[in-house]
Amino acid sequence: MTHAQTQPATPVIPLPPRAAHLTTLTGATLTLATTFLAWTWTTTFPGNLTINGYPGGLQTITLTGATLTLLYATTALAPPRLQRLLAPAGTTPPTLLLALGTFAATWYTLAAITLDLGGLVNLEPGGYAAGAASLLTLTGALALPNTAPTTTETTRRTPWQRLRHSLTPGPPPPPPRTLPTWAETLTIAAAFALGLLLLTYGIDTDYGELFTGYLILTATGLAALHRAGLTTRLNHLTTKHRTTTLTAAFTAAACFPLTQTNDTYTNLATSILVFATVALGLNVVVGLAGLLDLGYVAFLGVGAYTAALVSGSPESALHARFPFWAAVLTGIAASLLFGILIGAPTLRLRGDYLAIVTLGFGEIFRITMTNLNGKTGPDITNGAMGIPNIPELNILGFNFGTTHHLLGIPIGRFGNYYLLMLLATLTVVLVFRRATDSRTGRAWIAIREDETAATAMGINAFRLKLLAFALGAALAGLAGTIHAHVITTATPDQYQFAGTVPPNSAFLLAAVILGGMGTITGPLLGAALLYLIPSKLDFMQDYQLLLFGLALILLMRFRPEGLVVDRRKQLEFHEPETPTAKAPTP
């Protein structure tokens, strides 16, 4: 051990540290410079990469990546105070990750140009230069000295193990000095503003290639921030100021429609919000109480159908038009009732049996809605055609269908619904947070952990499971009532177990598991990713279920606790590691 401490482990590429730093800096600077050159000669490739002196499209991704790499590469040579601020856990892992991300994004761009336009001939010298410069940066970054403490074994490992060692952050940084509350609040606000910017950019990308580049750099960039120890710091702040965090997050989210000039992407964002909310509702059932519900989307359907029936749609069998508040309450009540009806007989089962039965009930809902068409049953739902022409909401004279102006910025139809849906999301987040931190929430987690022991502690397991089921159903019903108005139609096909377009139970469950069970941010993030990726990448649309499967397999292999980690789960899956949360969980 003592011998190993004195001898630094070899990086992937053996170079003197000074040379490594120099190479990285030069590479990053050159990469930055090449983004101002033309990479291709024709504007056929989207984003216009043809102009010298003006980076466009995918070049901005490389530009951002190179700038960040340069920032971290410089930080390594900066005074310790600045290092502690930007990279409390060491500069090498973030630099390496950013260099990797920039390299991947740049070479992806070059490959995309070559493939889209048919041949290497379409690359301008600037493109070759960018490729070479990013490779140089990566070479330099791979030779940077390790941050993590070294052991004897690390010196003679395979290149892959040496790479992983280079990416390992150093020892956990000392706790930061306590800043004044206003500074901490400002930090949180800044973090969420950045988050909004990042998300808005992703939603606003208008062609698949740019989105892929964005995804590559965002993934490596966030990993870099985490390895730098910044997410841990932020996490520390957000758990300290939970209300501020919630306020900041929702203010940022509410600002989204203001950043949009037309409704195209607000529509996308509204859908994300609906499915994220429903996924969070499912998280009450799956993540807290540990009940695997494969028919959850039916509750969204109950809410949507109820809203459609009382919406005043000409095709509705009821011909009633409830005011919005009454429609929401009716939708919630109907879902709640349906939840109790399904839950009461099924919740006596455990594990796999419950999953199979809920799957069956979910399908029963869909088939029933199809058959209540006047021929095979009473005419209530208009069968497979569904209930179309659901009128726009009108709350106190505020028509959701028309464009309104806020601070001179037009907020269109989807913007209105987006803001309304955001209120519903806020409600669900508050319900989730408050329920978790209460007698009932603790009882749910206890049941999830060990039902027999929970019963021995005086918990009426059946009753509490039914309560979780009913609450989950009610939350989905709430989202469903708004969703019906957003898409103006309720058809049975929307609410199946697995389909090519969300919502479906498989999508929701995948979102919860991918994002992180039992957390608030997890399902929101999971749903956003799983919805955004197929809708941005056209070729993905037909393979959505394949994507889910692939994502889940990769997740189970590399990060079984989900993207966002419940502090409990983190300890469960990575016992020997240091007990630090891996991602922000406000």
Added chain:
Amino acid sequence: MTPNPAPPLLHATGITMRFGGLTAVRAVDLTVHPDEILGLIGPNGAGKTTLFNCLTGLYTPDEGTITYAGKPLPTRPHLVTRIGIARTFQNIRLFPNMTVLENVLVGRHTRTHEGLLSALLRTPAHHRAEHTSRQHATELLEFTGLTRKSDHLARNLPYGEQRKLEIARALASEPGLLLLDEPTAGMNPQETRATEHLVHAIRARGTAVLVIEHDMRFIFNLCDRVAVLVQGQKLTEGTPTTVQADPRVIAAYLGTPEEDPR
């Protein structure tokens, strides 16, 4: 020791429990008085844990009656806890991914009543109940010596402390009778002695204790009375000295003197 004059806390008569053709417990009578520590010993497979499960509502005995404080025992485990019988498990069953404090707070479940709605609205009643529960739980952690570990995950505690936490969690339901299923299994002599002190302290709080154990020294040091269960039947019952001296107990449980010369 003179028989306790107070009416019995737990009174079980003629308990029989069959699993198919196997009779695990046969016509067992058992009485626990208030403020008493009663030991239940017997070789492996004697039916001790089965009897425990009958007393906690996990199993419903095929024959026999059980009363607690004069009332018949409910047949559902959570109701048994509610009337005042708490238990620990032979193989520790904590809520591994909850913190130590949260584990104890779950134990408070039957003694608090604020529902989901009051939690969602964060009513004053909710805050009051949470505050009292936390106070109570903190006090119990102090009592069992786990205060410093209150934010740790239960799964990360060392074995001996997990046992202690299980007891603290059971005590949180303010039981009149605590059932301990092999509380010192796998413990070293120091930890066993500490547990002995803990059980005495629990009795001093006014909780009767029924304890299953294999460690003879522990049982005979600890208990006021000891009942011996062999092959599902109660062999004898009495003070530690009389039970220790009973040749049938020695033969059935401790082994004959020829096999184990002292």
